[in-house]
Amino acid sequence: MNYSAAMTTVRQKLADLNAPPKRLKNTVYEERDALCDRHGIFKQRCRRIALYGKEIETKTECPSCLTEKLSQLQQSEAEQKKRRKHHKIKMLMDDLHLPERFAGVTLDNYEPVTLDAARCLKLCNAYATHWPERLKRGGGLVMCGKPGTGKNHLALSIAKHVINEHVRRESCTTEVP
Ligand SMILES: [Zn+2]
8 A cells, every 4th residue: 555645635635725726617615514423523525516517425434533533544554664674674584594503503602711702792782883984984894813702693694683673685695504
Protein backbone atom coordinates (compact mmCIF):
# COMPACT_ATOMS: atom_id res chain seq x y z
CA MET A 1 0.00 0.00 0.00
CA ASN A 2 1.25 3.43 -0.92
CA TYR A 3 0.58 5.33 2.29
CA SER A 4 2.00 8.61 1.10
CA ALA A 5 -0.43 8.80 -1.86
CA ALA A 6 -3.35 7.94 0.44
CA MET A 7 -2.22 10.60 2.93
CA THR A 8 -1.98 13.20 0.18
CA THR A 9 -5.60 12.46 -0.81
CA VAL A 10 -6.85 12.80 2.77
CA ARG A 11 -4.81 15.97 3.36
CA GLN A 12 -6.26 17.44 0.17
CA LYS A 13 -9.81 16.63 1.31
CA LEU A 14 -9.14 18.33 4.64
CA ALA A 15 -7.60 21.36 2.93
CA ASP A 16 -10.61 21.60 0.61
CA LEU A 17 -12.92 21.66 3.61
CA ASN A 18 -11.02 24.59 5.08
CA ALA A 19 -11.34 26.63 1.91
CA PRO A 20 -14.43 28.03 0.21
CA PRO A 21 -15.88 25.61 -2.36
CA LYS A 22 -14.34 25.88 -5.80
CA ARG A 23 -16.68 27.54 -8.23
CA LEU A 24 -17.07 25.19 -11.14
CA LYS A 25 -19.28 25.35 -14.20
CA ASN A 26 -22.67 23.63 -13.98
CA THR A 27 -22.09 22.99 -10.30
CA VAL A 28 -24.33 23.76 -7.36
CA TYR A 29 -23.11 23.71 -3.78
CA GLU A 30 -25.19 23.26 -0.74
CA GLU A 31 -24.08 23.04 2.86
CA ARG A 32 -26.13 21.03 5.28
CA ASP A 33 -25.92 19.24 8.59
CA ALA A 34 -25.03 15.60 8.28
CA LEU A 35 -24.67 12.97 10.95
CA CYS A 36 -21.54 10.89 11.49
CA ASP A 37 -22.10 7.64 13.41
CA ARG A 38 -19.06 8.34 15.49
CA HIS A 39 -18.65 12.11 15.65
CA GLY A 40 -22.18 13.42 15.49
CA ILE A 41 -23.34 16.36 13.42
CA PHE A 42 -20.94 17.99 10.96
CA LYS A 43 -21.27 20.48 8.12
CA GLN A 44 -21.41 18.56 4.90
CA ARG A 45 -20.90 20.08 1.52
CA CYS A 46 -23.01 18.63 -1.18
CA ARG A 47 -21.95 19.26 -4.74
CA ARG A 48 -24.22 18.64 -7.65
CA ILE A 49 -22.85 18.67 -11.15
CA ALA A 50 -25.05 18.62 -14.20
CA LEU A 51 -23.34 16.50 -16.79
CA TYR A 52 -24.88 15.33 -20.06
CA GLY A 53 -28.36 15.74 -18.69
CA LYS A 54 -27.51 13.70 -15.61
CA GLU A 55 -26.92 15.03 -12.14
CA ILE A 56 -23.95 13.75 -10.19
CA GLU A 57 -23.90 14.37 -6.48
CA THR A 58 -20.82 14.23 -4.27
CA LYS A 59 -20.73 14.75 -0.53
CA THR A 60 -17.83 15.67 1.71
CA GLU A 61 -16.82 13.33 4.51
CA CYS A 62 -16.85 13.96 8.23
CA PRO A 63 -13.74 16.08 9.02
CA SER A 64 -13.08 14.20 12.27
CA CYS A 65 -13.16 10.89 10.37
CA LEU A 66 -10.71 12.32 7.84
CA THR A 67 -8.38 13.50 10.60
CA GLU A 68 -8.52 10.06 12.21
CA LYS A 69 -7.88 8.40 8.89
CA LEU A 70 -4.81 10.59 8.38
CA SER A 71 -3.32 9.66 11.74
CA GLN A 72 -4.04 5.96 11.09
CA LEU A 73 -2.22 6.22 7.77
CA GLN A 74 0.71 7.94 9.45
CA GLN A 75 0.86 5.16 12.03
CA SER A 76 0.66 2.44 9.36
CA GLU A 77 3.40 4.11 7.38
CA ALA A 78 5.63 4.26 10.45
CA GLU A 79 4.98 0.56 11.12
CA GLN A 80 5.74 -0.28 7.51
CA LYS A 81 9.04 1.61 7.76
CA LYS A 82 9.89 -0.26 10.94
CA ARG A 83 9.07 -3.64 9.34
CA ARG A 84 11.19 -2.78 6.30
CA LYS A 85 14.08 -1.78 8.52
CA HIS A 86 13.85 -5.05 10.46
CA HIS A 87 13.65 -6.97 7.21
CA LYS A 88 16.71 -5.18 5.88
CA ILE A 89 18.65 -5.93 9.07
CA LYS A 90 17.67 -9.59 8.83
CA MET A 91 18.71 -9.78 5.17
CA LEU A 92 22.06 -8.14 5.91
CA MET A 93 22.63 -10.46 8.85
CA ASP A 94 21.77 -13.48 6.67
CA ASP A 95 24.20 -12.16 4.07
CA LEU A 96 27.01 -12.40 6.58
CA HIS A 97 26.59 -16.20 6.64
CA LEU A 98 27.78 -16.26 10.19
CA PRO A 99 29.34 -19.60 10.99
CA GLU A 100 27.68 -21.27 13.99
CA ARG A 101 30.63 -20.67 16.28
CA PHE A 102 30.59 -16.95 15.56
CA ALA A 103 26.83 -16.56 15.98
CA GLY A 104 27.07 -14.95 19.41
CA VAL A 105 30.12 -12.76 18.86
CA THR A 106 30.00 -9.08 19.74
CA LEU A 107 32.62 -6.47 20.50
CA ASP A 108 31.54 -6.68 24.13
CA ASN A 109 32.30 -10.37 24.51
CA TYR A 110 35.75 -10.25 22.93
CA GLU A 111 38.25 -11.03 25.63
CA PRO A 112 41.60 -9.41 24.95
CA VAL A 113 44.28 -11.71 26.34
CA THR A 114 47.22 -9.46 25.61
CA LEU A 115 47.85 -5.72 25.65
CA ASP A 116 48.01 -5.79 21.84
CA ALA A 117 44.63 -7.46 21.69
CA ALA A 118 43.20 -4.81 24.01
CA ARG A 119 44.56 -2.11 21.72
CA CYS A 120 42.97 -3.84 18.69
CA LEU A 121 39.64 -4.06 20.46
CA LYS A 122 39.76 -0.33 21.22
CA LEU A 123 40.47 0.40 17.54
CA CYS A 124 37.64 -1.87 16.42
CA ASN A 125 35.20 -0.26 18.83
CA ALA A 126 36.11 3.18 17.52
CA TYR A 127 35.83 1.95 13.93
CA ALA A 128 32.36 0.46 14.53
CA THR A 129 31.09 3.51 16.42
CA HIS A 130 32.31 5.99 13.83
CA TRP A 131 31.47 3.79 10.87
CA PRO A 132 29.23 6.30 9.00
CA GLU A 133 32.03 8.89 9.02
CA ARG A 134 34.54 6.23 8.02
CA LEU A 135 32.30 5.23 5.13
CA LYS A 136 32.10 8.82 3.91
CA ARG A 137 35.85 9.28 4.09
CA GLY A 138 36.53 5.87 2.59
CA GLY A 139 39.14 3.45 3.72
CA GLY A 140 38.84 0.31 5.73
CA LEU A 141 40.44 -1.65 8.45
CA VAL A 142 43.11 -4.25 7.85
CA MET A 143 43.53 -6.94 10.43
CA CYS A 144 46.72 -8.91 10.66
CA GLY A 145 47.52 -11.54 13.19
CA LYS A 146 48.22 -15.17 13.79
CA PRO A 147 45.41 -17.71 13.56
CA GLY A 148 43.33 -17.88 16.70
CA THR A 149 43.90 -14.29 17.79
CA GLY A 150 40.29 -13.29 17.17
CA LYS A 151 40.32 -11.53 13.80
CA ASN A 152 37.08 -13.21 12.72
CA HIS A 153 35.50 -12.45 16.06
CA LEU A 154 36.38 -8.75 15.74
CA ALA A 155 35.52 -8.43 12.04
CA LEU A 156 32.14 -10.12 12.40
CA SER A 157 31.37 -8.12 15.53
CA ILE A 158 32.04 -4.90 13.64
CA ALA A 159 29.80 -6.05 10.78
CA LYS A 160 27.01 -6.95 13.21
CA HIS A 161 27.36 -3.63 15.00
CA VAL A 162 27.27 -1.72 11.73
CA ILE A 163 24.19 -3.60 10.50
CA ASN A 164 22.30 -3.20 13.75
CA GLU A 165 23.32 0.35 14.51
CA HIS A 166 23.84 1.91 11.12
CA VAL A 167 21.82 -0.44 8.86
CA ARG A 168 23.88 -0.13 5.78
CA ARG A 169 25.54 -2.57 3.48
CA GLU A 170 29.02 -3.37 4.44
CA SER A 171 31.28 -5.70 2.58
CA CYS A 172 32.81 -8.15 4.90
CA THR A 173 35.04 -10.97 3.85
CA THR A 174 36.13 -13.59 6.25
CA GLU A 175 37.94 -16.77 5.64
CA VAL A 176 36.07 -19.47 7.41
CA PRO A 177 38.31 -22.34 8.36
ZN1 LIG B 1 -16.85 11.06 11.77
